[in-house]
């Protein structure tokens with residue numbers, strides 16, 4: 001049984017700061033997942049990941065993460081990816097205060 | 100304390116310069132991440148969930164005041180004003196930027212520190228009993244041996260590409276405070292029939308996804324044979340260890356799959372072959388190193404003020420009851436500074452706190468500090484008459500929590516708040532448990548209890564050897580916490596047993612509360628610890644506490 005493809009975003013860590021970034025439709029790296037390109041086609045997602053991986057001087061460790069369409073744009077569906085949009089829970093550090 | 104000689108100094112400086120070049124080439128795009136990753140890991144630089152992380156070695160847990168102040172300076176200058184002390188006697192900085200890391204390493208080199216081999220498939224930071232050189236139950240200070248091992252293992256050409264990471268721990272005491280049986284090599288100092296000190300050599304212990312208690316490879320190894328013998332073990336492992344499957348690559352699996360006897364034969368053969376090539380240089384070096392670990396000049400003075408202060412101040416008395424350990428010198432005490440204030444992140448110290456601890460160590464502690472694997476900081480040598488002043492200074496720095504060895508003295512790995520490998524968070528669980536038991540005002544009545552939490556099966560938080568272990572997992576996209584009971588990390592090392600189905604993040608703290616308050620009813624008297632009660636009674640009554648019959652169905 002082939003499972004339905006879950007929508008994806010391309011995400012990575014910024015090369016210099018190391019924080020989470022997402023790929024936008026116009027090929028920018030954004031720190032706000034809501035601006036990311038949400039991809040519903042598997043082949044297209046794989047291609048976008050390859051393109052992302054070629055941008056070695058901007059990011060490290062790109063991968064595809066599950067996401068869902070929300071009112072303002074893509075949202076994480078798994079708690080790990082949700083933490084990456086915010087930062088740690090023990091201090092007000094990271095995106096929850098920097099963005 | 101050991102001070103870098105010209106060779107060490109040049110080596111570390113050289114490595115900083117090399118890494119600076121590698122970082123530049125990574126930033127300008129001439130190195131890909133795949134090429135850079137092994138280089139950064141060799142220098143302790145990880146990439147985590149929200150940022151890079153720099154892991155700095157505190158060899159055998161020993162620091163002086165100048166080094167501690169430098170750690171504070173690095174935290175302020177290049178991080179967010181704090182550092183995280185870990186179970187392997189390292190300090191981790193959670194927020195460095197890539198461009199700054201070479202400067203951070205240079206700042207470490209300024210005080211004789213580095214981050215070399217704090218990651219990668221090499222011999223890692225050699226850990227030691229955090230009471231080394233001070234403990235009343237010690238044969239000899241094991242840190243000279245640890246330093247010898249550090250020098251031997253650093254950049255050892257044969258051991259830069261081992262099948263997997265390799266961890267060595269050493270203790271000179273009867274009470275095992277270094278978890279030697281959960282290390283790739285554990286060294287316990289013992290005496291032979293003639294009364295000479297040597298080592299019991301333990302091999303193949305480890306936690307992670309396949310926890311194993313180390314096995315005794317040699318009952319007694321003369322001190323002079325230590326380096327060639329360790330070299331023999333690592334070189335047998337280097338050839339025999341599996342490289343086809345990273346989950347089977349640790350020496351614990353090599354020992355398990357080949358059997359202790361075969362490993363013993365191979366190690367003894369290899370040892371016989373290489374022993375003659377050790378012609379005494381290592382022993383000459385050891386003799387020099389030993390002078391660096393000579394005990395401080397202990398003061399002889401009255402302790403009357405201490406007793407009077409204990410009588411006068413109940414808070415001080417309570418702190419002395421929990422946070423002191425027996426010292427070998429008359430009139431002295433070992434002070435454990437709790438980095439586990441209720442509700443705070445276990446092991447995190449602010450730069451102000453680091454400076455305060457450095458000042459106290461300089462003024463009252465013979466300029467020595469230790470990092471314990473339990474994520475606390477130790478002042479190994481404090482005269483009793485100085486304890487009231489030390490306590491007052493610690494209070495002023497918010498470091499006077501009286502909870503060493505109690506419910507709230509929890510080991511917790513960074514978990515999913517920082518770690519890219521995590522399957523669940525561990526820090527908030529530790530915070531909530533500590534806060535809850537503080538509110539119940541029960542922890543002193545409960546007595547000695549070790550809770551240890553890991554955020555995934557890698558077990559960095561030592562959950563397998565916690566009296567109560569908590570393992571955070573991802574169950575169908577939700578954080579879930581599994582409990583193990585009866586673990587022990589001392590000379591009677593035992594891997595804890597799984598109690599049953601896991602608990603949600605909301606249910607785990609109440610479950611721990613039922614377990615611990617239930618134990619109070621199960622124990623024979625106040626002297627029977629949680630672990631003793633568990634050993635006497637077995638799993639059944641504790642399981643009943645965790646899974647009361649009426650909601651057994653929901654607990655799954």
Ligand code: HEM
Pocket residue numbers: 145147152184185186187191263266281304305306307308309349511512513518519520557558559560561
């Ligand atoms: C970036 C964060 C970390 C990563 C990626 C990481 C990775 C790992 C991995 C993969 C293992 C399993 C090794 C194996 O079974 O072969 C492990 C084990 C371990 N780590 Fe970590 N770890 C991290 C943080 C820490 C921290 C913060 C500590 C100390 C608090 C620590 C101490 C340990 C210990 C004690 C073990 C178990 C002992 C053993 O090696 O068997 N690690 N770690």
Ligand code: SF4
Pocket residue numbers: 512513514515518519520521522553554555556557558559560
């Ligand atoms: S146990 Fe897992 S979550 Fe915790 S630090 Fe280790 S690898 Fe990360």
